[in-house]
Amino acid sequence: MNNQAIGFIDSGVGGLTVVKEALKQLPNEKIYYLGDTARMPYGPRPSEQVLEFTWEMTSFLLSKGIKMLVIACNTATAAALDDLREKLAIPVIGVIKPGSRAAIKSSKNQRVGVIGTEGTIKSGAYKRTLHEKNPNLFVTSLPCPEFVQIVENDQYESKYAEQVVAETLGFFDDKNIDTLVMGCTHYPLLRPFIQKAVGDKVTLIDSGAETVNDVSTILDYFDIAAKREEETTHEFYTTGSSDDFNEIASGWLGLENINAKTIHLGQGD
Template sequence: MQQAIAILDSGVGGLTVVKEVMRQLPQEKIIYFGDTARSPYGPRSADEVRAFTSQIVDYLIQFNPKMIVIACNTATAVAIEDIRAKVTIPVLGVISPGARAAIKSTRNGVVGVIGTDGTIRSHAYDQALTSISPGIQVFSEACPLLAPFVEKGLFDAEEVDAIVEKSLRSLVGKPMDCLILGCTHYPFLSHAISRVMGPEVTLISSADETAREASTILYHRGDLAKNGQIPVHQFFCSGDPELFKRIAQTWLKDQISIAPVVWQVPNI
């Protein structure tokens, strides 16, 4: 049986990482868990996020994955080291890849970061950025309204621009030349965010760099899929399965049109 890459998130945001992993590694089987019943993680305590993340990993381990990707910035910020100590397979987060992508992109050394309350409160991006480039200037802003909006499937709604504008008001006009979307839900809103921030600000999603890192690690471990078969992906959610399926099919339509998907509601 083909070993999968297990990807987890607080909800639907991790689908942005799934899409990029599918694009870069089309032969790899993916098992995805979106904790939509308990989303968002941003306002929750670090202890709660650690407990939820550990519970999901316990569930996913039964499928014998070859890698775990924590496609949630909040969970990456507070739980990744606990998960790495818990399992024997590689565990990737999305914060370090996002920071590296921003360092590559910035020309003036001024970077913005938006994320959930939990991610911004952890200062994980500030630490990741300054560990690579100590002189970098970082402007951070928590945007608690955005992820719940995406979870409701409203990323194309008329009120998106107003909510994004309200959330980013303090960052508009700052001298940054790139903005890290420090929550995997935010690429769903990238057009509105770009309209608010202006064309001179490059938006940075960690998805591309995370998928590239996953590919590199699997290559060096000799674990890349080699059979040439079309994988059968598995998607789990803890909340409303029909809403989750609709959002996933909308976001992944090109990828899952060529690979069969099994939709399941886990007992967790």
């Protein structure tokens, strides 16, 4: 047993969708979350820069004594997962493989769509992972860069968001997909609009939620799950405005007194 925290990192607030699932599935676990909102979005950035930023976030949480790291960001997973796993002594979990496994299990007609940031789609990580597990799949990928900004600007329930999602996902109207991977942890905040745009017959895969299943399994495998405590104190950090972060996080997680702290990382912009 191990009562140290699990670390979660993301380019902004999107990884909170993973945290929400973790709070539900793993109520005994302490969570430390860091969102790099000052430097988001990661999607358009070069993979080398995303790797650098991911290491900076990781180093901060390592200084807090975390027992496991969850890269709750698809772009960062694509750019940094292998490097972090090779160099860190603690377990490191990404969001791409869990989402891919769930999509393969879900699809009946072997036609899967993937939406994500420019960086995630350009990396080909989902298509590669899906084909490694099932080479017969027909995978159609689409970058949706505006979605992240909509969520980060707290517009994810607006008419504007609904319009942008509908116009963007019209791309899939003639693709005959039966499963769509939300390959960015920001996207579940837009889930009602995404579902409406692609239709009820398309199953949406939340990569972040699927990732928590892996976290649970690894906690048990390494025997590092936390014991029940009187009170579990979570910590939240952002590189941007703590007020903006607290507003979104409180609403989405249903927690009071988030009290995120603003920190500064590196010299990059």
